[in-house]
Amino acid sequence: MSDCTTSDSVTTCKRKRNTDNDRSQEDPKVAKCDPVHPHNRSNVKWETIRAENLACDMVAMYGKTEADALLEECEKTLTYNSGQLSKIRVFGKWHSIPRKQVAHGDPGLSYSFSGTTVPAYPWIPLLLRIRDKITDLTGYNFNFVLINRYQDGNDYIGEHKDDEVDLIAGHPIASLSLGQARDFVFRHQDTRGKKASRCVDPVTIELQHGTLLMMKYPTNSYWYHSVPRRKKLTGVRINMTFRKMDPSKCKKIEQHNLS
Numbered sequence: 001m002s003d004c005t006t007s008d009s010v011t012t013c014k015r016k017r018n019t020d021n022d023r024s025q026e027d028p029k030v031a032k033c034d035p036v037h038p039h040n041r042s043n044v045k046w047e048t049i050r051a052e053n054l055a056c057d058m059v060a061m062y063g064k065t066e067a068d069a070l071l072e073e074c075e076k077t078l079t080y081n082s083g084q085l086s087k088i089r090v091f092g093k094w095h096s097i098p099r100k101q102v103a104h105g106d107p108g109l110s111y112s113f114s115g116t117t118v119p120a121y122p123w124i125p126l127l128l129r130i131r132d133k134i135t136d137l138t139g140y141n142f143n144f145v146l147i148n149r150y151q152d153g154n155d156y157i158g159e160h161k162d163d164e165v166d167l168i169a170g171h172p173i174a175s176l177s178l179g180q181a182r183d184f185v186f187r188h189q190d191t192r193g194k195k196a197s198r199c200v201d202p203v204t205i206e207l208q209h210g211t212l213l214m215m216k217y218p219t220n221s222y223w224y225h226s227v228p229r230r231k232k233l234t235g236v237r238i239n240m241t242f243r244k245m246d247p248s249k250c251k252k253i254e255q256h257n258l259s
């Protein structure tokens with residue numbers, strides 16, 4: 001029986017809070033993904049965010065001028081999915097996603113979630129530049145990027161985990177934010193819904209213009225994340241999550257539709 005009450009992104013606990021940060025339960029079936037390139041981690045100031053089985057690192061990847069220019073270039077260059085590709089199935093019903101979305105990546109890749117398969121359009125120079133800078137900063141390679149565009153604070157993404165089978169298990173996800181700063185809320189799986197079994201404080205991070213957030217293993221095995229609606233915010237935000245997909249697990253898409 002739960003003694004947490006949950007509203008939107010806030011969990012209120014009546015019981016003693018769980019403050020144990022060191023109970024990592026690594027899954028022996030998940031390969032340890034180490035960086036594959038030499039990287040410039042030491043030249044920049046990383047902030048570490050830790051909670052039970054949550055490991056994220058954050059860095060100001062672009063200063064304001066560069067981030068402004070990138071956001072403008074994104075707005076001029078990117079085209080987002082429409083029609084069936086902009087819908088997801090929730091409890092058997094199709095809904096338009098409350099934001100815009102598109103993916104780019106290596107040939108043959110796609111990302112399947114909530115009844116939808118988003119194909120990767122080919123890389124474009126803008127995205128290659130960003131991807132390569134992230135590899136330089138972190139040492140990790142990425143073969144796919146999912147881009148979400150939030151018109152204003154009415155657009156949002158609901159709670160979910162990035163734990164789909166087509167992702168390489170254990171590989172970090174690199175999340176770049178441009179534009180309007182938004183809250184990014186992590187909620188531990190044990191605290192959700194009617195079956196909540198205990199209290200673990202949610203973790204909220206404000207993702208600022210130009211910030212890179214590295215979500216590392218095992219965060220996505222234990223924590224849900226969301227960008228909740230914030231009706232008073234008026235600015236556009238673009239988020240790019242660079243991922244490593246397993247080509248053998250991606251659903252096949254007709255390639256001639258994607259050039």
Ligand SMILES: O=C(O)CCC(=O)C(=O)O
Pocket residue numbers: 146148157162175177184207225226227239241
């Ligand atoms: O917009 C964001 O910061 C998060 C996007 C996200 O959760 C996702 O792409 O899975």
